[in-house]
Amino acid sequence: MKIGIDVGSTAIKIVFSADNQMIWKKAVPTRPEQPALVNELIQQGLDDCCLLKKDIKTLCTTGYGRNLINGSSRVVDEITANAAGIHQLTSGRARTLINIGGQDVKIIKLSDTGRILDFKMNDKCAAGTGRFFEIVAKILDTPLNEFSFESSDEPVNINSICAVFAESEIVSLLAQGIDKHRIIKGVNNSVARRIANLTGHADLDEDVYVDGGPALNQGLIESLENELLYDIKKVQDPQFTVAWGTLFC
Amino acid sequence: MTPNTVNKRLQQLQHKTKHQICIEFEDQVELIRQQPDYISEIEPFLNVLKYSLHPCEFQQQINSTMVMALCIQAPLELFHAARVRIFKLACGSFAARNMATRSLPALTCPMIKSSTGMLQSQNNFDLNRQYMVFPTTCDWVVKWRELTGMDKRQTHYMDLPHLRENEQSSNKWLEELYSLKKWLEAIVKKSITRKDIFKAIKAYMDAFRIFSKLIELRRQQRISSVHFAVITNALTYDNIENWTACTGRYILYPFHEKKESIPIFLAGSPIIFPNVKLLTLIEASSMRVAADDICSMERVFPGPACYEDKSEYALMRALSHRYHRACICPTFADNERRLNGMVNVLKNGKIKGVIFHVLKGCHPYDIESVIMENKLKTLGYRFLKIETDYVKEDEQNIVTRLEAFRQTLKQIKKQS
Amino acid sequence: MVNRVRMICQHISFVLLIYGGRLGIHLGSSLPCFACPFVNGCGGHCYLMILQRSRVGFQVTFDYLFSRAGLEVLWPFVVFLLFFVPLSKLWCGWLCPFCLFQDWITMIRKKLGIREMIFSRKTHIRLRPIKYILLVLLILIPLCIANFNLHSDWALPFCRICPAKPILPMFAGNFTHFHLDFTNTVTLCFTALSMVITGGLLVGIFFKERFFCLFCPMLGLMHIFRRLSPVRFEKDISGCTGCGNCERICPVDIHEVHLENEKKDVFMQNCMGCMHCVESCPGDNVLSFKWFGFTLFSSSRNYLSLKRKQ
Structure with missing residues (x-):
């Protein structure tokens, strides 16, 4: 199971993926103390999907607050992430x-x-x-x-x-x-x-x-x-x- | 308000600005010292640059006349031959702007704003008694004297022909050089002989040789971009012999190649210490400036001076061509060949990406960026325009762009 | 470096062509440079003289010229080409003794710190046809002697006014060409003209580097045949930053090399391959002399920055 987080300027977006399928997603408005908020969201997602913390294989972050999140296995800039995302979702169209x-x-x-x-x-x-x-x-x-x-x-x-x-x-x-x-x-x-x-x-x-x-x-x-x-x-x-x-x- | 309170307030403002300038400078220096690639050989240059923010102290510290000059078209060799010290009127301090906003339009070029503020923040410093040289490059420079309310007595304009390839312009610029020479002679009250000019050219040629080696190291990505900016910025404030010696010592250090960083070419508006924000961000994004054609960096030397013989006329002509035809200032009308030099460097250095720096309010470079973008993109190079000024708040936005730019360059690398 | 090698070549060639005959060396009489035949004991002759002479040059009747015997006229030309083809106009800048003589005078001027006279681009363009006018005259006048009864004192018209004729023999101890010949009006006119031209050119050469080369018909002749030679002078226009060093440094102030931004070939009419411009060009491989595609010498930033090392 993989988690992708976009810590944007106005909203934090989080997606859970299993076998390249989006199994859970949530967007909440940004507020101070982003790391705590992100942890909260991850926990919420895990609960919703009946998963445990050890199931998380990779945690990828992007967005303005990307460097604030601990435990991230990959940090990319929004532009690269955005391009990759749209390419995957539209099958390259x-x-x-x-x-x-x-x-x-x-x-x-x-x-x-x-x-x-x-x-x-x-x-x-x-x-x-x-x-x-x-x-x-x-x-x-x-x-x-x-x-x-x-x-x-x-x-x-x-x-x-x-x-x-x-x-x-x-x-x-x-x-x-x-x-x-x-x-x-x-x-x-x-x-x-x-x-x-x-x-x-x-x-x-x-x-x-x-x-x-x-x-x-x-x-x-x-x-x-x-x-x-x-x-x-x-x-x-x-x-x-x-x-x-x-x-x- | 009584004149007394006005005066008092001005003094307070001057004091405050000066203090902020000092803090800004110290912070930047501290940042450089903390970098892993810091070496102590950079210290003499930082010391020189310290005076670049305080013309008063600069004047006290040198024991010759100080002449302030804007832009790079006034030949450094002539000042050296006249035994006056040049003080380049280009300031990179954000704090200095505070003073200048009183007298300048809101959308002024940040460099002009900052330089004005730096001059105004000097206590007991009569601008009207300073010797200044203005080559008529961009509109900001042309109108600067009037904007700051200086009188004409001690300023000297050099009417820069904005065409370079025709003969009349070349001859005109040569005349301008002769008139600068005359003006300098009047200041120092003695004539500048051909031997003086020859010695000055020689001194700068020695400097150029060392500088070529420095550039060589840079092409191999061995030198930090910020260090390079510090060294080149210092040239226009330092005694040339001293600069050559310090640079000679600097290049002896056994630098390591930074393999993981991607080389890029930097072009556009001048980068002036302590505003090296863009360079720091580029390095932080795992890229390295391997070459540039910025007038405060690699182009402070437009190339070696080649003279036919040692007659005064031939030397002056060599200087005039070097500072006119070989100059890449975007205010020139026939500037197509600027791209040639750039592409040469890109090809030889296997550099794939160009970052174009535009200071908000610097119109000539903004115009040039569009021309460059189209040409470079058709040649298959990646191009990123970064429009910014001296503030630090947009760093996050710039970093995002730089990182994405790096990704696109990495993809090219992978493909080839 | 290159300039030093060039000067050594010039000097060796000077000794060989002026004194070679005394050492038993003679390179024939079709050399593409001003190796003056009037020098006693010279090591070779200038082709222009042959070109004007009877039997082997153009001083022949039309019948002869267009008969099989006309091949005799052709033969020296073939020899000329054989000399010319491998080196092209490099003969001028590297081997011509008269060019060296001009360079000596320039050296004296430079030592004295006297500035060079600069012609405008327009003047240079206006002066260019003169060498071809001279070339045409030096072929037509001999033809007129043979065919239209022009007086035989008109023979060797160019040699009579060539400044090399009085000057170069001096190096072999012969000063006799400085004289006026009062035999008849033609000779008087020619000798007087020769003295005036020589005097004028000497002054010109002093103030303007290689002044005579601007008018040299040999340079014009070689320029016509430059395509036959494997020597090419090329400019990589994509690398030129337009610094103008080439124009300023050029002894004959060729401006086309600086301005060219379309063609590759920049072997201009007045160019004599001295390579000063290549030495002073800061662009890597922007200017290069090639021989059958093999680069003889090309410009580089490094070369330039090391050149002036004292």
């Missing part, structure tokens, strides 16, 4: 991967053998990341899972690039009495635009996959498709590709 993380966005080009050909990553700015959605969700008082919906409303334009300024822009939109759905659509578009900018609107190799927590938001994916003009696919558990990938590095 993915050529371009857009990972929308808690505080960064990565665009990874893969070869048919799963090698990383090139990658891009935004630097210290929350614009276009999961963090941005969290801020918006808080202002709109709408849970993130309600960000995708069917509606024919015209989206509003959100111009601010900075997450902090966007916050005040949204507050003023609300004050004008603009419908929440229009704002959410606007936010999705604005994030998609920023991600598209990071790709440089260059030619991407298909298939294009997207993963990371915000990939659960179907509305964002639609906006991204409009922006990039590519069919965008996603895997079943987009949040767990990185943790899963650590097991295949």
